[in-house]
Amino acid sequence: MEKENFKKLLKKADFNKRTFSEYLGLKYQSVNSWGNNGRNVPYWVESWLNLYIDNKKCKQIKEILKDSGICK
Template sequence: MDYDKFLEKLKEASLSKEDFTELTGIGSNLVKGWGTQRQGRKTQPWVESWLELYIKNKEKDIVIKALKN
């Protein structure tokens, strides 16, 4: 995933870069490195699927909470 798409997905998930690093346990310098030309402005391969699952689970949690009320 390119870095700009990563930033869009973070926004869609309502996560900051700091939230992401805390939830995944990776260092903030690694995330900053993804945005550099040296790294090709690409994230690691697992990031896209992690964010997709996070967003889907968050949506399901909202629905479940609404159904319980």
């Protein structure tokens, strides 16, 4: 994954590099180096962030439906 795509997905997930590293229990220095000096963003990060974002959206929809009385 390209560095810019990583930054966009982090923002979409409401993470920055520090909060992302803390959430996953990774060293900030490692996460911060991804995409720099030839260091690639690990292959699993893109799918993880996409699933996190999708899950967040599903939770928001569920809350809206619950609040509206449509879903209990």
